[in-house]
Amino acid sequence: MGKKTVVIGYMGTQLDSGLGAGRWGKWRPSLSLVQHEDLLVERFELLYAPQYQALADVLQADMQRLSPQTEVRLHAVEAANPWDFGEVYASLYDWVRQYSFDTEHEDYWAHITTGTHVAQICMFLMVESRFIPGVLCQTSPPRKQREGGEAGSYTLIDLDLQRYDILAKRFDQAQHDAQLHLKSGIATRNAGFNQLIEEIEQVAVRSKAPVLLTGPTGAGKSHLAKRMYELKQLRHQVQGPFVEVNCATLRGDGAAAALFGHKKGAFTGAAAERAGLLRTAHGGVLFLDEIGELGQDEQAMLLKAIEDKRFLPMGSDKEVTSDFQLIAGTNRDLREAVVQGLFREDLFARINLWSYALPGLAARREDIGPNIDYVLERFAAEEGRVVRFHAEARAQYLDYAQSDEALWTGNFRDLMASITRLATLADGGRISTALVAAEIKRLQWLWQHALEQQSPQRAVTQNLEALLPAEQWQAMDLFDRLQLQAVLAVCRECKNLAEAGRRLFDQSRAQRSAVNDSDRLRKYLLKHGLTWERVVAQASLRLD
Template sequence: MKRTVVIGFLGTVLDFVGRGKDRWSRWRPSVGLCMQEDLLVDRFELLHDAHSTGLADQIREDVAGVSPGTQVRSQLMALRNPWDFEEVYGKLLDFVRAYPFDTEAEDYLIHITTGTHVVQICLFLLTEARFLPGRLLQSSPDKDSKAVAAGKVSTIDLDLSRYDSIATRFQAQTREATSFLKSGIATRNAGFNRMIDRIEQVAIRSRAPILLQGPTGAGKSQLARRIYDLKRQQHQIAGPFVEVNCATLRGDGAMSALFGHRKGAFTGAASDRPGLLRTADKGMLFLDEIGELGLDEQAMILRAVEDKRFLPVGSDREVESDFQLIAGTNRDLGTQAAAGRFREDLFARLNLWTFALPGLAERREDIEPNLEFELDRFAAREGVRATFNAEARQRYLAFATDGSTPWTGNFRDLSASITRMATLAPAGRINADTVADEIEGLRRRWQGAGGGAADDGLEAVLGVEGLAGIDLFDRCQLATVIRVCRDSRSLSEAGRVLFGASRTARKSVNDADRLRKYLARFGLEWDRLRG
């Protein structure tokens, strides 16, 4: 069996009740825990300072009288001020690091009943952090027992999940936090729900940067704001929420907006400007579309995140700002970094906690609960409640959840759609005619945004979802390539037509291979197109 070892601080008040015989009728925690019938203490590491050496000797003698098998070892700790947290923690940590723990042969109990409150807190922290590899032990008087001097003892298990009432409350708070991050929407997409659970854990436990990836309109900005609100509710953050769309920052103005400037730093700098990073001090900075920042701005952002310091434009003195960073992007920053368009060191710093938000087309089961959320938002904003009749609701959901509906603008498209219908609803009742008009309008908008989607035939080749991820620039080029492929008798012939001008400038030509690689970018093959 393992030996039981108690580590505890001498109680100069509770352990000292005089030296006469009547001390045996009083409860003394350090002696009492060695008098327990169901707790055999093999060794007692009794910590004390130089002023309490005499009392420690008395306790050692008394323990020997009631528990001869217990070895009491005095551990002198030179404390100038037992109420100084820094000193006490440092001395205890030194003791712990030097102590020869043997967890294979010994069980350790950390007695936290005696000593100053500072000592008790430090012992708790060291045990929770596993510097002290044991369980917490508390003792108390037992007035109902005949053995008054012995008192009673109990262990504290730091695994809170073992305590039913605490575990139930913790689970309820966790559910409340994840619901808060989802704006109270009862989302049904399993992957999205798992991601929100992980974000809740990270948001509560970490101040490291968070990277939110996803297409425009997927909800990155709203989620960043909810993370901030959650941390503020938990009293983990006190400063403001500062949101910056990096796509709107250009040239010298980007440096000034982000990092501030000194008066006279450049033409038009009539006064000092603190900059958005300083404004976010003690709070949260959300850099949306961070991939649009220039490399110089990225370098200064990295310095500000790592050192909490940066240099305003035109200043020779650094300033400080302590903020948590959330970055948003619709780009693949890993690919951008490999191509030299994004700093690899900044990407590495951001990539600790990366979460990819799916678009609305990937979360069609969440459209219905978001429908109610948007109607509630409309009512709160406009002061008018709008609802669907049964036929209209069924028709709109059938359209919205159909796999051919692209939702290229994601949740922004959905929000705008509900707003239009609620605004135009006769007497606040969205009917089938209102829904039919809205569906027709959405289809026209998506076709217009696609540059003539009804005519280029790409939807039949790539599908609605595949087509939604292609820029208009690439779409126009791809439509021409496919047309030429279909009009050509072979891959090589199509390559000669498409690359007729540029091929003359190259020493070696393989137009077929060049065309094959181009088609592969979009998951297409020559045989499939000809078929």
């Protein structure tokens, strides 16, 4: 046995009207739904304004006269102003929330032909949000009106977009295009970064709350913030501009004046009134890069501006308003800054609703290739000259760029500068192996000091990897790896097992009655499948 059909709809004070005998000669939308011979409406939930009680009673009687099997329930729904969206939506929402839906046994049709346009929109929203778990029903009059008021026709509209393959594909494509826009059209391969962009795309088009972008200098925070703004523009979600400021450049009175504006004469040098960047960003997006560099006073003022959309310009006793979305960027750990008292905890809590850590280029080495192509395309557009790598030269460059020797301390800025140098020097539009070799030397010089600082730790890491099978190394916890690395570093500095044991157990050995440091160290090494002889031999090979 199929499910029962239940209709929910507003009574139309015009289309459903009529108290005299003449009403039977006109088409009435609510009545028409119970006139179809092939449709049995089990129940009709008829919503109406209390002042139209008499009309509701007549319509109820007419519907049950034409379809005795249909139970028509009247519901007086109060809305002081039928054209006030807030009032109508609230009244419908309250009615829907108390209604007992039985989706297992009943199908629900939300009738949207009757009622004010505001009521129809509210009914649509109830179905779209699944507060009414059903479909929309649109009724239409017969093509030729005849005496007796014919039923006309009805159409059902299912708002579950997952059921429409064409629409689903279009939405998927739109989402893919939006994510590609955030990535500047770069087909990135790093799974973690792609997942990060996927969520940022959803937040960008669905939320006006502050967004916090963290990550090292050159990781692309500013670029991503601008792309988020452009995505909002494409969706007509912002009307104002994109305003960007590096907070590290703001100092003293100039910081507050630049951000919040000032009145003429507010301080020495304030010769004219200034609107300030927050007011300039009204209706748009304000990107505060290096937000951790703001002073405490500016942080307090910014918090009020975010929460209340109101603030006081310097030297003014009258508040101004600005409605903007904040995107903040920082390469500092703001959690640590809060602990140290350098950043307000309440401001951090306010801007940390959506927080994303952008990885540096060294953590996304598989994305170096696609980014090389992007830089070359950008170079061609700006310089009007197409440049490509020779196949051997590209392989040579990628082999170095994706190795541990390439630190990419400046992240994408380093990569862009490197590829720009190669493209500029390329004769005949082709980058040769000789050019790549010279560029690698430049990069090695650039990172020389950083490499020297890392060399002791890198040597220990390489030592450990050489001593252990790959499957054992990869299965170790980070804690065990770091501990073993430290032990091996001491072993490499000692002449024998006993000396290494004395250094490693210099405190606990005094608490033992029987001291055998060599045996303790030997057992620790054996736990990892190592012997002193093997450690010494491997260290000697590295020294040679």
